[in-house]
Amino acid sequence: MQDHIDFVKKTHRYVQTSFLSPVEQTILKQILPRDLYLSFYGGFDQAQRKIAFISEMEVEPDYDYVLLSSVYSKEKRELSHKDVLGALMHLGIKREQLGDLIVQEEKIFVLCKEIMASFIKNECRRIGNVSVHFKEDYTADIQIVQTQPVIVVCSSLRMDAIVACLGKCSRARAAEMIKKGYVKLNDVVLEENCRLCNNDYVSIRKTGRFRFLEVENRTRKDRLVLRFEKFI
Numbered sequence: 001m002q003d004h005i006d007f008v009k010k011t012h013r014y015v016q017t018s019f020l021s022p023v024e025q026t027i028l029k030q031i032l033p034r035d036l037y038l039s040f041y042g043g044f045d046q047a048q049r050k051i052a053f054i055s056e057m058e059v060e061p062d063y064d065y066v067l068l069s070s071v072y073s074k075e076k077r078e079l080s081h082k083d084v085l086g087a088l089m090h091l092g093i094k095r096e097q098l099g100d101l102i103v104q105e106e107k108i109f110v111l112c113k114e115i116m117a118s119f120i121k122n123e124c125r126r127i128g129n130v131s132v133h134f135k136e137d138y139t140a141d142i143q144i145v146q147t148q149p150v151i152v153v154c155s156s157l158r159m160d161a162i163v164a165c166l167g168k169c170s171r172a173r174a175a176e177m178i179k180k181g182y183v184k185l186n187d188v189v190l191e192e193n194c195r196l197c198n199n200d201y202v203s204i205r206k207t208g209r210f211r212f213l214e215v216e217n218r219t220r221k222d223r224l225v226l227r228f229e230k231f232i
Helices: 003-010 023-031 080-088 112-123 159-167 171-179
Strands: 015-021 039-040 049-055 066-071 100-104 107-111 147-154 184-186 201-204 210-218 224-231
Touching: 003 015, 003 049, 003 171, 015 023, 023 039, 023 049, 039 159, 066 112, 080 159, 147 159, 147 210, 159 171, 159 184, 159 201, 159 210, 159 224
Parallel strands: none
Antiparallel strands: 015 049, 039 049, 066 107, 100 107, 147 224, 184 201, 201 210, 210 224
């Protein structure tokens, strides 16, 4: 991200990034010099992964993305976000070239950088044993992701403690889940214990996906009252 900032400073031209995760967006906001302009967009209002537009003057951004959609039949199999992401990654596409992936009923939406659109349309014809046919679609009505608030009381921000609270299991079981690769932090499989930060995303197999919002309070015994939102 610093390379993009340096490019704008040196060339006096604007730049667009690849799709950034929510954590990367926060980092970019923190390191951006005050004399530069910054905006984000991910293809629809509630998108999580977004392209950053950086410039020296305030201009109307023209974001470099394409929205692809495909219908599919659930008769053979009901597809999930994981299925779609796995199929695209298997084609050699890097995660930063992809925005949000949405599966609604019998339709799939893929946000991608413009340079990847033709490749996906030509090469992604099956996901598992399900036939798909992607085309550009700018009239799609993408539903807003629904969330519900979750409050937990936890001893610390270490991930084994967090997983134990969210998964309603023992800390030993949580550590075992992390070791087996059942836990993702910001869409990356967690390989070792670490601490949670604001706006981090936690995905726990068979439990759900959560976004950490803040430490809301402390109890009299100095335990942390943590506020999350769960995607439903």
